[in-house]
Amino acid sequence: MRGALSLAVILAAGVVWQAVAVAIDSPFFPPLLDVLGRARENWLSGPVSALFLTEAVADDVLPSLVRAVGGWALASVIGIVLGVLLGMVRGLDAYLMPLLEFMRAIPPPVLIPLFLILFGATETMRISFVAFAVMWPILLNTITGVQAVEPTQLQAGIIFRLNARQRLMQIVLPSALPYIFTGLRIGLSLGLILMVISEMVAGVNGVGYGILTAQRSFDILNVWAGIILLGLMGYGLSVGLQYAESRLLRWHRGSKKRSV
Structure with a gap:
């Protein structure tokens, strides 16, 4: 039922887009059907042997996915490892937090040069x-999650003679996972945005570079087609992460439901 309602909302938004674009007849806001037609021509008009995918998918879409997901994955490893370390060593975060907050506050685009x-x-x-x-x-979300672990849980682990590694794997990380996944979701959205910025500023291919090139040549259909593609990429990555979260945090959501 929920899926059908979501699909109905998307279709309704598409109908509104088509109707408004036809009504205002602006070259800068083309009808949705024209945009979808250009998107199909760009990326889904290839041979059957390639599942209708064109060469542009390998030349532009895949490199963009690798940059966004690769950067996000690297950041996830570094952020979770450092976050666990800073969260478990009491007092260490107090010394480093001003530096971390300072670096976090720097707008990323200014660092491209x-x-x-x-x-x-x-x-x-x-x-x-x-x-x-x-x-x-x-x-930062990992640090918060690790520090939010109940002291009684850690004390119970000591009573049951769990070593440091066992307490980390069986108590700290499971308790911090909801916070970690919050950071991962935020990071995934940022990764897609910053991937586009990096391609627009210093790219030779990719979806962001394609949108910039289309904008410079006033190819409005390609601009909108690229925007639609980025939206689909972001939605697909978000759904994948939500699926992983639902599998790993079934116990957490189940306990919430039982406590309501």
Whole structure:
């Protein structure tokens, strides 16, 4: 029922878009059917042997996914490891938090020239840039989650003679997972945004580069087609993360339902 309602809302929004675009007849706001037609031509008009995918998918879409997901994955590893360390070593975060907050407050786009100097206009630069900017919500949410573990749970682990590794794996990380996934969701959205920015500023391919190129040549249909594609990419990645979260946190959501 919920899925059918969501689909109905999407279809209704599409109908409104089509009707408004036809009514105002603006070259900068084309009808949705025209945009979808251009998107199909760009990415879904290939041979049957390639599942109708065109070469542009391999040239533009896949590199963008690798940059966004690669940067997010790297940031996740660094953020979770550092977050667990800072959260478990009491008092350490008090010394480092001002520095972390200072670095987190720097707008990521202004750092692109620095990353270009360090790495050049390479894949390493783009993935590193995404990872640096995405790391902060993951890191800070992990610290909060680790510090929110009930002391009685840790004491129980000591009573049952669990060693440090067992307490980490069986008590700390399961308790902190809801916070960690909150940071991962925020980071995934940021990763997609910053991937587009890196491609627009220092890219030679990718969806963001394609949108910028289309904008410069006043190819409005390609601009809107790229925007639609980015929305679908973000939605697909979000659904995948939500599925993983639902599998790993079934116990957490179940306990919430029982307590209501």
